[in-house]
Amino acid sequence: MRDLTPEALLSAVNAWVAIESPTQDADAVNRVAAHAEGLLRDIGAGIERIPGENGIGDILIGRVPGTANGPGILLLGHMDTVHPAGTLAGPLPMRVEGDRAYGPGIYDMKGGNSIAFSALAHLHATGRRPHLPVTVMMIPDEEIGSPFSRPTIEAEARKHAVVLVVEPSGDFGRITIARHGIARYHLKTTGIPAHAGAYHANGRSAIREMARQVLAIEAMTDYERNVTLNVGVIEGGTHENMVPLSCTAIVYCLVPLPEHEAEVRAKLLALKSHDPEVKLEVTPGLYRPSFVKSPAIQRLYDHTAALAREIGFEVKGERVAGGGSDGNFTGALGVPTLDGLGVLGDGPHTHQEYLLVSCLVPRTKLLVRLFETLDASFGVKA
Ligand SMILES: [Zn+2]
Numbered sequence: 001m002r003d004l005t006p007e008a009l010l011s012a013v014n015a016w017v018a019i020e021s022p023t024q025d026a027d028a029v030n031r032v033a034a035h036a037e038g039l040l041r042d043i044g045a046g047i048e049r050i051p052g053e054n055g056i057g058d059i060l061i062g063r064v065p066g067t068a069n070g071p072g073i074l075l076l077g078h079m080d081t082v083h084p085a086g087t088l089a090g091p092l093p094m095r096v097e098g099d100r101a102y103g104p105g106i107y108d109m110k111g112g113n114s115i116a117f118s119a120l121a122h123l124h125a126t127g128r129r130p131h132l133p134v135t136v137m138m139i140p141d142e143e144i145g146s147p148f149s150r151p152t153i154e155a156e157a158r159k160h161a162v163v164l165v166v167e168p169s170g171d172f173g174r175i176t177i178a179r180h181g182i183a184r185y186h187l188k189t190t191g192i193p194a195h196a197g198a199y200h201a202n203g204r205s206a207i208r209e210m211a212r213q214v215l216a217i218e219a220m221t222d223y224e225r226n227v228t229l230n231v232g233v234i235e236g237g238t239h240e241n242m243v244p245l246s247c248t249a250i251v252y253c254l255v256p257l258p259e260h261e262a263e264v265r266a267k268l269l270a271l272k273s274h275d276p277e278v279k280l281e282v283t284p285g286l287y288r289p290s291f292v293k294s295p296a297i298q299r300l301y302d303h304t305a306a307l308a309r310e311i312g313f314e315v316k317g318e319r320v321a322g323g324g325s326d327g328n329f330t331g332a333l334g335v336p337t338l339d340g341l342g343v344l345g346d347g348p349h350t351h352q353e354y355l356l357v358s359c360l361v362p363r364t365k366l367l368v369r370l371f372e373t374l375d376a377s378f379g380v381k382a
Contacts, residue, residue, distance in 0.1 A: 029057030078142030112166030112342020161379025176340030203243025291331020
């Protein structure tokens with residue numbers, strides 16, 4: 001991509017968005033991987049594909065040489081979205097309205113992936129190269145907490161000087177310098193089934209027990225300390241004429257610091273069922289540890305803000321993000337990680353998801369300049 005124009009950049013973004021890729025559909029995610037692989041091959045990157053397991057798509061890795069050798073930049077993005085197949089033809093068609101371009105995953109985070117690829121393609125097309133080698137790593141399962149990809153992400157991060165994450169920018173232009181921790185818990189209640197007409201009194205409802213637990217769990221939310229608990233998924237019962245045998249739920253907890261996670265864990269594991277005849281099980285699920293701003297991350301941020309000024313815009317400040325990303329893993333390892341370098345917009349995980357077309361050129365140029373200017377000195381851990 002020789003010329004960085006809004007039209008060219010948006011059409012590149014749309015090529016990603018046109019391929020729907022819910023995490024749970026490995027074939028769909030692999031179609032995005034095939035698209036991304038083609039783009040990486042076009043710029044002469046070395047390709048590795050790690051086959052997915054257990055219904056998860058592949059991890060795609062592209063290695064782009066730099067002018068210098070040594071540990072390089074790990075660029076992280078995820079290919080999966082939370083939107084089921086059919087969203088594009090249904091509630092969230094691709095369209096442009098004013099400065100807004102809509103589409104499933106356009107903001108979180110196909111827009112970010114695409115501008116990073118366009119930045120590398122621009123360097124290639126203009127006969128330039130990144131200073132440090134760049135490893136592009138496209139993740140298939142971020143939206144469910146990267147259970148498959150985490151070990152590979154951590155292994156790659158340890159071999160790199162710096163991690164850049166092209167997750168969406170928050171608050172219309174901020175850059176993410178820290179992220180809270182995210183913990184998931186799985187709940188299951190098991191009751192006693194009965195015919196709901198003839199033998200109602202003999203049954204013990206798994207759903208009723210879960211409903212009481214949900215209220216207790218959500219009441220643990222403490223906005224003062226930014227500790228929130230959300231029961232985001234619940235499933236139970238098989239038929240309306242049965243007292244339900246079982247019910248399951250998933251709790252998603254925002255835990256800014258490790259001590260918050262310990263506190264939430266203790267409270268959830270201490271939950272008891274109200275009805276002694278209904279069994280309650282609480283199982284800890286995936287945990288993304290928090291990452292906090294280090295002096296090395298501050299240097300990366302300051303450098304990025306200065307590059308933006310040279311290009312002619314201001315990044316809108318630092319952001320501590322609530323939601324997790326794969327940057328949590330790399331930041332928690334102590335590898336200098338700058339996140340939120342993707343596109344501006346709003347409505348992630350909703351049917352109003354959009355990016356701002358006007359951010360595409362400046363944000364792509366910012367990535368071009370980061371690739372050109374980051375050197376080994378930014379990789380010093382602190
Ligand atoms: Zn994301």
